[in-house]
Amino acid sequence: MSMAVVGLMAGMALGFAGYFGGFGAFLLVAALGAIGFVAGKFLDGDIEAGDFFRNRDSRDSDRRR
Template sequence: MSMALVGMIAGMALGFAGYFGGFGAFLLVAALGAVGFVVGRFAEGDLEVGEFFRTRGDRRDRRR
């Protein structure tokens, strides 16, 4: 599935949530979508838990 199609589906879901459920539902759908995106990246192996807990110094040291 292309990223453009995924983006269109996400936009439509946010639009329906905003229209039918109001701003609170819009925010809930957006937050759950972000959580789902991160979980999906973990499942694919693109992210590791340690990447969220490194300090800035650790990041600079790894780039060298």
């Protein structure tokens, strides 16, 4: 499935949530979609759990060397 189709489906889901459930439902669907996206990237192996917990200063000092 192309990213355009995935984006279309996500936009439609957010639109329906906003129309039928109001702004609170819109925010809930957007937040759960973001969590699902990160979980999917994690399960695909595109990101690792350590990416969220690394100290940025140590990465910057590694680049300078």
